[in-house]
Amino acid sequence: MKINGTPYRSIWRDAASGEGKIIDQRWLPHELRIVPLHSLADFATAIRDMWVRGAPLIGATAAWGVAEEMARDPSDAALQNAWEVLHDTRPTAINLRWALDAMRATLAPLPPDQRAAAARIRAEAICDEDVEINRRIGANGLTLLREIAARKGGGRVNVLTHCNAGWLATVDWGTATSPVYHAVAEGIDVHVYVDETRPRNQGALLTAWEMNSHGVSHDLIVDNAGGHLMQHGEIDIVITGTDRTTARGDVCNKIGSYLKALAAHANGVPFYVALPSPTIDWTVRDGLAEIPIEERSAHEVTHVQGRDPEGRVTEVQISPDGTGARNPAFDVTPAELVTGLITERGICPATTEGMAALFPEFATAAQ
Amino acid sequence: MKINGTPYRSIWRDAASGEGKIIDQRWLPHELRIVPLHSLADFATAIRDMWVRGAPLIGATAAWGVAEEMARDPSDAALQNAWEVLHDTRPTAINLRWALDAMRATLAPLPPDQRAAAARIRAEAICDEDVEINRRIGANGLTLLREIAARKGGGRVNVLTHCNAGWLATVDWGTATSPVYHAVAEGIDVHVYVDETRPRNQGALLTAWEMNSHGVSHDLIVDNAGGHLMQHGEIDIVITGTDRTTARGDVCNKIGSYLKALAAHANGVPFYVALPSPTIDWTVRDGLAEIPIEERSAHEVTHVQGRDPEGRVTEVQISPDGTGARNPAFDVTPAELVTGLITERGICPATTEGMAALFPEFATAAQ
Numbered sequence: 001m002k003i004n005g006t007p008y009r010s011i012w013r014d015a016a017s018g019e020g021k022i023i024d025q026r027w028l029p030h031e032l033r034i035v036p037l038h039s040l041a042d043f044a045t046a047i048r049d050m051w052v053r054g055a056p057l058i059g060a061t062a063a064w065g066v067a068e069e070m071a072r073d074p075s076d077a078a079l080q081n082a083w084e085v086l087h088d089t090r091p092t093a094i095n096l097r098w099a100l101d102a103m104r105a106t107l108a109p110l111p112p113d114q115r116a117a118a119a120r121i122r123a124e125a126i127c128d129e130d131v132e133i134n135r136r137i138g139a140n141g142l143t144l145l146r147e148i149a150a151r152k153g154g155g156r157v158n159v160l161t162h163c164n165a166g167w168l169a170t171v172d173w174g175t176a177t178s179p180v181y182h183a184v185a186e187g188i189d190v191h192v193y194v195d196e197t198r199p200r201n202q203g204a205l206l207t208a209w210e211m212n213s214h215g216v217s218h219d220l221i222v223d224n225a226g227g228h229l230m231q232h233g234e235i236d237i238v239i240t241g242t243d244r245t246t247a248r249g250d251v252c253n254k255i256g257s258y259l260k261a262l263a264a265h266a267n268g269v270p271f272y273v274a275l276p277s278p279t280i281d282w283t284v285r286d287g288l289a290e291i292p293i294e295e296r297s298a299h300e301v302t303h304v305q306g307r308d309p310e311g312r313v314t315e316v317q318i319s320p321d322g323t324g325a326r327n328p329a330f331d332v333t334p335a336e337l338v339t340g341l342i343t344e345r346g347i348c349p350a351t352t353e354g355m356a357a358l359f360p361e362f363a364t365a366a367q
Numbered sequence: 368m369k370i371n372g373t374p375y376r377s378i379w380r381d382a383a384s385g386e387g388k389i390i391d392q393r394w395l396p397h398e399l400r401i402v403p404l405h406s407l408a409d410f411a412t413a414i415r416d417m418w419v420r421g422a423p424l425i426g427a428t429a430a431w432g433v434a435e436e437m438a439r440d441p442s443d444a445a446l447q448n449a450w451e452v453l454h455d456t457r458p459t460a461i462n463l464r465w466a467l468d469a470m471r472a473t474l475a476p477l478p479p480d481q482r483a484a485a486a487r488i489r490a491e492a493i494c495d496e497d498v499e500i501n502r503r504i505g506a507n508g509l510t511l512l513r514e515i516a517a518r519k520g521g522g523r524v525n526v527l528t529h530c531n532a533g534w535l536a537t538v539d540w541g542t543a544t545s546p547v548y549h550a551v552a553e554g555i556d557v558h559v560y561v562d563e564t565r566p567r568n569q570g571a572l573l574t575a576w577e578m579n580s581h582g583v584s585h586d587l588i589v590d591n592a593g594g595h596l597m598q599h600g601e602i603d604i605v606i607t608g609t610d611r612t613t614a615r616g617d618v619c620n621k622i623g624s625y626l627k628a629l630a631a632h633a634n635g636v637p638f639y640v641a642l643p644s645p646t647i648d649w650t651v652r653d654g655l656a657e658i659p660i661e662e663r664s665a666h667e668v669t670h671v672q673g674r675d676p677e678g679r680v681t682e683v684q685i686s687p688d689g690t691g692a693r694n695p696a697f698d699v700t701p702a703e704l705v706t707g708l709i710t711e712r713g714i715c716p717a718t719t720e721g722m723a724a725l726f727p728e729f730a731t732a733a734q
Contacts (some may be wrong), residue, residue, distance in 0.1 A: 198591055
């Protein structure tokens with residue numbers, strides 16, 4: 001999407017130098033730092049130290065890392081080493097492993113002298129596939145925003161989103177934000193309420209920056225405010241992303257999503273989840289009972305990062321010394337609170353039947 | 368309550384010097400700054416610049432300010448001037464006006480040479496009355512925590528609270544925290560989950576400090592986390608305070624309370640509101656339609672205060688330049704989500720009938 005008028009992806013090849021480039025997202029929203037990645041070690045660092053984040057972007061970055069290494073040394077040993085080095089950066093990220101396996105499956109059967117070119121083609125294909133999936137999610141979700149705009153006689157469509165399911169987490173478009181970008185492109189009057197998303201503030205740091213950079217009307221709100229806005233008719237639709245959705249439609253997403261789903265349900269506001277179908281875990285049904293929730297460092301709760309009055313990015317401690325914290329990173333929204341799932345194939349109800357109708361091949365395998 | 372073993376009130380007279388003293392709460396939780404107030408101007412500054420906050424404490428501080436001025440000049444003109452200077456500090460605070468009117472009603476009929484002594488007695492009575500009301504709220508709320516402890520066979524009682532309805536907002540005990548302090552005194556194993564309470568972080572800054580200082584087991588959590596904890600049976604009871612409660616039991620409180628009430632209701636967790644009866648507005652029934660919600664500065668949302676790595680209290684900007692914010696300060700929890708109201712007279716259902724049974728004199732007047 002656009003940064004002050006110029007279209008970007010979150011990872012790209014510089015046309016002049018041929019270098020792979022990314023946005024070092026650790027400095028957003030305060031600084032736009034674009035950095036070239038020159039070696040396997042550079043790519044590994046970018047993933048491990050979270051210069052890039054978001055499952056699809058991590059996968060794409062890993063694929064590019066393999067391609068970079070194949071250009072240097074296309075041997076079997078180098079291929080295996082690249083797989084291991086990159087996999088070790090964030091070993092629990094399912095997309096990372098998927099991308100590395102896809103690269104290896106393509107490259108291993110080839111003679112070494114063909115691997116560099118093939119790796120580059122495959123890595124770019126992984127990126128393009130991600131962009132295409134997200135474009136379709138947006139085109140499908142756009143129909144919902146069109147309906148609201150029509151019902152309101154062209155009046156402003158107010159969307160609430162939580163965390164960053166935006167283009168910075170993918171290669172382009174994002175998931176939850178893709179319908180918004182599509183609606184803006186079509187001239188629909190869209191306004192996005194961006195949940196701050198404590199403790200890591202991805203909403204304030206990333207989604208607000210995306211909206212600001214692309215020129216989408218938006219307001220930042222604290223995570224506490226969404227219920228009040230829904231009570232007063234100020235939200236027309238909630239769209240979030242998801243980290244994992246079960247075969248019956250339970251949605252695991254960033255902590256706090258569940259509270260917004262409860263408020264949406266209580267106030268008749270539709271609650272949609274935008275997701276690429278690989279995010280569906282067909283082996284799990286009861287999300288609350290079966291999905292383990294990562295408990296992260298108390299430091300994320302007791303401290304907040306921002307830009308100090310002198311302009312430096314720093315963090316401040318908000319709590320007294322001696323106070324501990326609990327920090328569950330995700331929660332599960334039961335399917336009955338989810339109005340629908342916006343996928344690359346279309347929109348379906350968050351039910352076993354609805355999902356099976358859209359994805360019969362996976363649903364059958366899961367029975 | 369206690370600060371590291373020593374009992375304190377939030378406003379008191381120094382036994383040795385005779386000075387009125389307060390805690391300058393702007394520096395909590397990072398520094399305990401106790402300051403003497405020597406003049407009407409000092410008291411006015413302490414209220415206006417929020418060295419003290421919380422309706423009961425503001426009222427008590429104003430009463431002491433009048434007493435201080437009467438010791439200096441007990442004339443009619445000085446009494447009227449003190450009323451005006453203090454009232455102008457925070458003109459919308461209902462408790463402030465109530466305390467000033469009470470002082471004037473006591474003092475105006477007296478000959479000036481009797482006013483200094485009478486003012487001091489009346490100001491101390493206002494404080495003692497507040498302490499007694501909060502003590503009773505605690506004794507009544509204690510029965511709920513006792514029941515939970517008994518049901519759990521002495522297992523830990525997990526309380527969730529939002530914002531700061533603690534002793535720092537009153538003269539002592541607090542409202543929502545008073546049952547907790549009573550339970551701790553009785554040896555009940557209580558643990559408090561403290562909502563951070565963005566945007567002003569009163570939970571992280573004040574409630575966590577209170578718990579820490581008094582030695583109450585607690586964890587800070589982000590406002591997003593409570594729903595997840597309730598889904599997993601980790602919260603036994605929610606107790607919050609309120610800024611205004613209607614004659615049918617709708618509860619206006621700090622933004623985000625409504626989301627916790629929805630989650631409590633969905634998960635069978637009792638949701639109680641602790642309040643001194645003057646907080647009930649018998650003239651209002653439908654809180655959602657009738658209570659105007661203050662919209663505060665966007666700066667509170669885009670910035671966070673804390674202690675930087677060098678130990679200085681500062682604030683950091685979390686959002687990109689150019690991003691605006693909405694900042695409703697309160698929300699309304701409909702009565703049907705409220706399990707009961709804990710008052711100085713006892714506990715009643717959040718219904719017209721339940722409240723009328725406990726407060727027949729006010730309820731009758733409101734019909």
